[in-house]
Amino acid sequence: MAFFSSGSSGESLFKNPIGLDYDYQPKLVKYRETEMRQIAAAIRPLFQKRSGRNIFIHGPSGVGKTAAVRNLLNEVEQETDEIVLFYINCWKSDTTFKMLLQMCDGIGYKFTQNKRADELFDIVKKDINRKAAVIVLDEVDKIDDIDFLYNIIEEVFNKSIALITNNRDWISELDSRIKSRLTAEMLEFKPYNLTETRGVLQQRLEFVFAQNCWDNDAFEAVVQKASGMQDIRSGLYLMKEAANTAEERNSARITMADVAAAVKKLEEFSIKKTEELEEETRFILNLIKKNSGRKIGEVYEAYKSAGGQAVYKTFQRKIAKLEDDRFIAAEKIIGGSEGKTTILKFGHEKKLTDF
C-alpha cells in the first residue's frame, strides 16, 4: 500500500496553515476598534513620558481580548523604543519567578542564573523606570502571588498595566488594597454577533485556505456553531478539523460532512472533559443540569436531599470551579425578595480555551 502517496490533486487545501496555529496573531482585529481605541488611550500618555492609565479587560473566552491587546503592543513596538512592552500569560508563567524571567528576557537581561526573585525585580524595575512600560498580564486570575502585582503597581513608575481575565468576579473580589492603587478603567469585550463571527472567520478562511475549497453551506455551519458557542476559537478549530478530514479523503473541497465530523469531535472533547471531573463535582454538575435556571440555594437544597454531604461553603467553591471551567454559568441577580442571589445555568458546550 502506498500510505504516503499524495492525494489525487496533489494540492493542499491549506495555503497558509500557520493561520490556524494556536499562537497566530492576525494582522487585523476586526470589530474591536472601539475597545482598541480605549486601550490605546490608556497607553498614549507614555509616549509623552507621563504615566499611563491602567485597565481591566474582561469578557468570555474566544472573543478577541488577547488578539486585540497583542495587536496594539505590536503597533507600539513599531512606533517607539522608549516604551518597554511586556506580555505575560499568567497561566503559562504561573509563578512570580517565571514572570520575572520573562520580564528579564523582555529587557534583554541575560544574567539571571543564581539570582533571587527580589534581585531580578530590582533589575527589571531599574531598567523600566528609565523609560516607560506597558505591562499586560493575561489570564491574570491565574496569578499565584498577588503581592507581585502590588509591587509592580507601587514601584514601577511610568506605566500602563492591562489585566485581562475571563472571570469578572476575580476583579470584584480583588484585594481592595490593590484595587484602590490600580484605579483601573473597566473594559468589557462582548461576544461577537452572528455577522461579526462570520466576518472574522471569513477573513481567516481567505488567509488560510486555497480559493474556492469551502462549500458555502459547510462554512456557514462552522459560523453557526461558533456563534452559538460565542467562541471564535471553536470556529477556527472546526475549520482546521474539517479541512484535515477533507484532505484525508483526498477531496478538493470541504463539505458539510467534513464539518459534521469536526463538530462531533468537538462534542466528544467536551464529554471527555466532563469525565475528567471528580465524582462529587460531576454529581453537582448533574444536579445543575436537572435544575438549570434555579437559584443556588435551591440547588443546594436539592443536593442535600440527594444525599450531598458538603457544607454550603464547599458547595459554593465547587460551583465556582464549574463556572471557571465553563460547565455552568452563574448569574448574580440583584433585587427580588432576597436582595441578592445567584442563578445557576447548565452550560452549553465546553469551550476550547483550555487546550
Ligand SMILES: Nc1ncnc2c1ncn2[C@@H]1O[C@H](COP(=O)(O)OP(=O)(O)O)[C@@H](O)[C@H]1O
Ligand atoms: N476580531 C478578530 N479578528 C481576527 N481574529 C480574531 C478576532 N477575534 C478573535 N480572533 C481569533 O480568535 C481566537 C480567539 O481570540 P483571543 O483573542 O485569543 O480570545 P480571548 O483572549 O478573548 O480568549 C484567536 O485565534 C484570535 O486570533
Ligand SMILES: [Mg+2]
Ligand atoms: Mg486570551
